[in-house]
Amino acid sequence: xxxxxxxxxxxxxxxxxxxxxxxxxxxxxxxxxxxxxxxxxxxxxxxxxxxxxxxxxxxxxxxxxxxxxxxxxxxxxxxxxxxxxxxxxxxxxxxxxxxxxxxxxxxxxxxxxxxxxxxxxxxxxxxxxxxxxxxxxxxxxxxxxxxxxxxxxxxxxxxxxxxxxxxxxxxxxxxxxxxxxxxxxxxxxxxxxxxxxxxxxxxxxxxxxxxxxxxxxxxxxxxxxxxxxxxxxxxxxxxxxxxxxxxxxxxxxxxxxxxxxxxxxxxxxxxxxxxxxxxxxxxxxxxxxxxxxxxxxxxxxxxxxxxxxxxxxxxxxxxxxxxxxxxxxxxxxxxxxxxxxxxxxxxxxxxxxxxxxxxxxxxxxxxxxxxxxxxxxxxxxxxxxxxxxxxxx
Numbered sequence: 001x002x003x004x005x006x007x008x009x010x011x012x013x014x015x016x017x018x019x020x021x022x023x024x025x026x027x028x029x030x031x032x033x034x035x036x037x038x039x040x041x042x043x044x045x046x047x048x049x050x051x052x053x054x055x056x057x058x059x060x061x062x063x064x065x066x067x068x069x070x071x072x073x074x075x076x077x078x079x080x081x082x083x084x085x086x087x088x089x090x091x092x093x094x095x096x097x098x099x100x101x102x103x104x105x106x107x108x109x110x111x112x113x114x115x116x117x118x119x120x121x122x123x124x125x126x127x128x129x130x131x132x133x134x135x136x137x138x139x140x141x142x143x144x145x146x147x148x149x150x151x152x153x154x155x156x157x158x159x160x161x162x163x164x165x166x167x168x169x170x171x172x173x174x175x176x177x178x179x180x181x182x183x184x185x186x187x188x189x190x191x192x193x194x195x196x197x198x199x200x201x202x203x204x205x206x207x208x209x210x211x212x213x214x215x216x217x218x219x220x221x222x223x224x225x226x227x228x229x230x231x232x233x234x235x236x237x238x239x240x241x242x243x244x245x246x247x248x249x250x251x252x253x254x255x256x257x258x259x260x261x262x263x264x265x266x267x268x269x270x271x272x273x274x275x276x277x278x279x280x281x282x283x284x285x286x287x288x289x290x291x292x293x294x295x296x297x298x299x300x301x302x303x304x305x306x307x308x309x310x311x312x313x314x315x316x317x318x319x320x321x322x323x324x325x326x327x328x329x330x331x332x333x334x335x336x337x338x339x340x341x342x343x344x345x346x347x348x349x350x351x352x353x354x355x356x357x358x359x360x361x362x363x364x365x366x367x368x369x370x371x372x373x374x375x376x377x378x379x380x381x382x383x384x385x386x387x388x389x390x391x392x393x
Contacts, residue, residue, distance in 0.1 A: 014095075016088070024087045031094050038100035039092060043108060043117065089123045099132045103137040105176075111146055111154030114139075120158035122268025125164045133170040133194075134162075142177050144202060159185035170194035179201040187211045194221040205230050209237035221247035223279070235263045247273050249279035249305075252393040258285050265290060272297040276324075282308035282332075288316055295343070305329040307355070320347050325392075329355040331384040338366045343384040345373045352391050357384045 014027070014036040027034070092098065108114060136158075146152045154379040155178075162185035169191055175198070183204055195216070197203060205258075213219065213234075219242040223236075231250060233327070240244060248271075250264070261283065268275065275298055282305065283290065291312045299321045306312065306329065313335045322328075330336055334357050341360060344351070354375060361367055361384070375387040 012036055013040075014091075015040045016091075017042045021081075021083055021087065024091065028087050028090045028094070031091070031096075035097045036091075036095045037097045038102075039095065039098060040102040041092075042089065042103065042104045042106055046141050062202035078140060080321055082311050085120050085123070089120065092124045093126050095127075096130065097126055098130050100135070101127065101131055101133070102135040102137065104137045105141075107138050108138050109140040111143060113181050114154045115150065115157065121157040121161040125161055128165045128167060131165060131168060133172075134168055135172045135174070136166065136176055137174045139176045142202065143179050144298070153181075154180050155179040159183065162186060163188040165189050167191055172196040172198070173200050173203075174198045175200075179199045180204055180207055183207045184211055187215045190215050191218060192216045193218050195219060196221070196223040197380050198223070198225045200225075205234050209233040213237040214241045216242060218244060221277075223247070223249035225249070225251050232257075232260055232263060235260070235267050239263075239267050239270055243271075244274070246274045247277040248275065249277075261286050261290065268294075269297060273299065276300055277303040279303075279305040281305055282311075284308070284310055287311045288313055291340075292317055295322070298322060300324055303327040306333065308332040310334060312336050312340075314343070319343055322348050323350070325351050327351070327353045330360065331355045331357050333357055334359045336360050338363050338369075342369060345369055349392065352389055354387045355384060356387070358382070361385060 012034060016024070016039060019027075060157065071072070092101070105114075141154055143152045143154055146154070159179075159181040162182065166188065168189045170193060171186070171189065172194070178200060179202060184207070186195075186208075210233075214237065218309065219238075222238065222242070222245065224231075238248075248267075264280065268278070278298070286309060287339070288311070291306070291309065291314060294306070295317050298304070302324050303321050304325060304327065305323070310333065312330070312333045317340050320343050322344070325344075328344065328348070329353060330340075336357065337360065341356070344354075354370065370387055374389040376389065377385055378388040379386040
């Protein structure tokens with residue numbers, strides 16, 4: 001009976017950082033009584049096969065391995081010890097309820113070091129039976145600058161692992177330098193609902209639009225934070241292949257093209273009834289007709305960030321349909337005045353966070369109106385302020 005009680009314990013998170021081999025073996029031997037639905041692995045630490053002291057006072061440990069210094073014959077030092085790889089594979093593949101996996105590359109910049117992990121990626125492929133969410137972080141490997149053919153294939157082991165995750169529902173890349181082979185592998189993950197790219201590089205927009213989005217009809221959330229990306233093909237592909245899209249975030253400073261803005265407007269019109277979250281900052285060329293469109297066509301929006309819309313004024317806005325809105329950011333929309341604010345406050349009774357520019361708050365009537373609506377100033381900076389209030393039932 002005691003063992004039965006242990007197996008019914010709720011799933012827990014497992015952070016495999018600063019773990020000794022004996023500690024990992026203990027975890028592996030105790031999988032029946034401790035079910036892990038979320039595991040984080042820090043590949044830069046595990047690559048050296050040793051235990052490192054934790055950070056002190058939030059300062060990085062001086063003992064952290066400097067992977068950028070590895071070269072030539074030194075590569076062998078950055079390969080998994082066999083005993084370390086064996087026990088990690090045991091933990092991952094036998095965590096029967098594992099749903100979330102985080103692989104943190106810790107700023108790894110050496111292609112050959114990543115290739116040395118190929119056996120590890122191949123051996124953990126069976127987790128596709130339960131894995132639903134995958135987070136890949138902090139890889140600085142740029143195969144586009146590799147001179148050796150072998151190093152150009154650095155991402156192939158990871159790409160092969162991705163290709164086998166047919167039931168994956170969410171994937172996020174953060175501070176990650178990608179590769180075409182990674183993008184092509186994503187096309188095999190046909191059940192993706194959530195795809196977030198934050199501070200990424202070398203994710204080819206054309207390849208995503210032709211090889212990835214057509215395979216993702218269930219995509220609901222797409223967020224991309226990378227300046228300088230050509231989005232025209234991405235937007236066209238989202239219009240054509242992703243009918244369930246309800247959460248959209250596009251990179252700042254990518255909206256200087258009026259044709260692109262018109263294409264974006266068409267996408268929003270097509271998905272207007274289902275969109276609940278939008279972040280389209282720095283729409284420098286969009287004017288009030290775009291703002292009026294947003295006010296009239298997004299009945300289910302809950303989170304809206306249009307900060308940096310320097311041409312928005314809102315003088316022609318008569319009303320908004322945002323009665324479900326909870327968050328609004330109009331900071332750096334320096335021409336928006338009181339009329340727009342009043343229209344928002346009149347309808348958006350569920351609004352709990354309202355960020356606005358200092359120029360918008362210049363009128364005393366705006367300050368009085370927002371205070372009358374129950375908001376308190378929670379934070380203020382040179383360009384604006386954040387007003388908050390408690391959620392109402």
